[in-house]
Amino acid sequence: MSDHRRRFLRILWGALVLYEILNAFFILLLRQLPPSPEGEAFELFSLLSLLLPVWLILSFRDLLPRVRLFSQTFFLWYFALGTFWIGGGLGGIFHFVEGMFPGAAGGRLGASYSFRAVEGGALLTLLFLSLAVAARFLPPRLIRIDLAFEGLDPRLEGTTILHLSDLHVGAWQGEGRLRTIADVVRTISPDILAVTGDVIDHREDEAQIFERIFSSLSGKIGTVAVLGNHEYWSLEKEAYPVMRRHGLPVLKNESLLLERGNGGRIRVVGVDDPAGGDYAPDCGPDLEKALAGVRPGEFVLALVHQPTLWEGALCRAAQLTLAGHTHGGQIGGHPPLPSLASLFFRHPVGLFSSTDPQCPGHRLHVSAGLGYYGIPVRIGMLPEMTLVTLCPKTEGSGEAKSQKK
Numbered sequence: 223m224s225d226h227r228r229r230f231l232r233i234l235w236g237a238l239v240l241y242e243i244l245n246a247f248f249i250l251l252l253r254q255l256p257p258s259p260e261g262e263a264f265e266l267f268s269l270l271s272l273l274l275p276v277w278l279i280l281s282f283r284d285l286l287p288r289v290r291l292f293s294q295t296f297f298l299w300y301f302a303l304g305t306f307w308i309g310g311g312l313g314g315i316f317h318f319v320e321g322m323f324p325g326a327a328g329g330r331l332g333a334s335y336s337f338r339a340v341e342g343g344a345l346l347t348l349l350f351l352s353l354a355v356a357a358r359f360l361p362p363r364l365i366r367i368d369l370a371f372e373g374l375d376p377r378l379e380g381t382t383i384l385h386l387s388d389l390h391v392g393a394w395q396g397e398g399r400l401r402t403i404a405d406v407v408r409t410i411s412p413d414i415l416a417v418t419g420d421v422i423d424h425r426e427d428e429a430q431i432f433e434r435i436f437s438s439l440s441g442k443i444g445t446v447a448v449l450g451n452h453e454y455w456s457l458e459k460e461a462y463p464v465m466r467r468h469g470l471p472v473l474k475n476e477s478l479l480l481e482r483g484n485g486g487r488i489r490v491v492g493v494d495d496p497a498g499g500d501y502a503p504d505c506g507p508d509l510e511k512a513l514a515g516v517r518p519g520e521f522v523l524a525l526v527h528q529p530t531l532w533e534g535a536l537c538r539a540a541q542l543t544l545a546g547h548t549h550g551g552q553i554g555g556h557p558p559l560p561s562l563a564s565l566f567f568r569h570p571v572g573l574f575s576s577t578d579p580q581c582p583g584h585r586l587h588v589s590a591g592l593g594y595y596g597i598p599v600r601i602g603m604l605p606e607m608t609l610v611t612l613c614p615k616t617e618g619s620g621e622a623k624s625q626k627k
């Protein structure tokens with residue numbers, strides 16, 4: 223386990239213990255008050271808030287049944303609670319502003335501070351929940367990008383690469399949803415199907431679900447993949463053999479030459495995820511090994527899970543690098559709009575051009591992915607897959623980008 227993850231888990235456990243103590247204290251306090259219907263309702267609310275994390279932890283450790291709907295309810299509960307407090311704060315601010323301009327509020331003037339806070343909390347919660355729930359029923363968004371490259375072999379012109387990332391098969395992805403994604407892939411039928419990690423979320427049986435739904439899918443000239451941190455967190459040093467056995471053609475620090483019917487060739491390089499280094503000495507990124515097969519003049523497509531690997535040698539070697547991992551933060555928009563991921567990542571989501579003078583025109587595409595991590599919620603940053611079409615660079619050519627549902 224990496225230091226970063228250990229620290230993160232320690233903070234998470236600390237916050238959870240504090241939260242449970244506060245809940246228990248609140249229940250004990252309510253018991254001291256004279257009985258009332260409001261008091262009983264609050265007590266029930268606190269008891270549920272106390273028990274939900276206990277159920278979730280035990281179910282993730284397979285000590286209690288893991289009910290998908292129940293887990294989603296858990297996260298939505300806390301998501302709603304968070305938005306309610308934020309909305310309540312905004313309602314309180316509105317109350318003070320309203321007091322400064324008495325004429326502007328019309329007949330509603332005079333509502334108490336607590337009424338405005340509850341009103342604000344309820345409205346924001348309703349708005350966010352509606353957006354989050356609606357997003358789960360939308361089909362995955364298909365983003366189409368035409369990418370022009372200097373000196374592209376004319377035989378590679380029009381090659382299509384479908385980029386899938388962060389499926390997170392597991393608790394938050396029902397099989398119906400996965401079949402919808404598979405149907406879209408089948409309809410598009412790209413030349414290359416590229417998968418950049420985090421296919422599974424938490425455990426090995428999710429790899430069986432992946433195999434059942436996705437292993438029959440293939441790009442016309444090839445399917446290629448790399449592992450993500452979740453494969454390593456779930457399967458540890460067995461991640462590579464297990465995922466290959468379940469139909470994911472993983473490239474672990476190696477490359478593969480794909481050839482079109484007309485003779486045009488693409489060298490696909492797969493770089494292993496840094497999380498692998500925590501479990502086995504032969505796992506984790508090894509750029510020298512991954513790039514060993516690259517020959518001068520080849521068009522190189524690189525796959526990584528984490529976009530931080532793009533810097534330096536990989537960026538110089540590969541005209542196009544595909545990555546995932548960030549989920550775009552699950553909340554926000556593609557640049558120039560901000561997203562939660564832009565707080566943590568230099569390349570949070572979308573398309574980036576190299577600023578390295580040694581490789582002008584080389585690109586990185588970071589997918590917001592198709593799945594969920596933590597909360598089963600996406601606002602603005604909807605599940606997506608990207609279809610990249612290779613084009614030759616001509617005078618004034620740029621990226622033509624379109625989005626389609």
Ligand SMILES: [Fe+2]
Pocket residue numbers: 388390420450452547548549591595
């Ligand atoms: Fe992920």
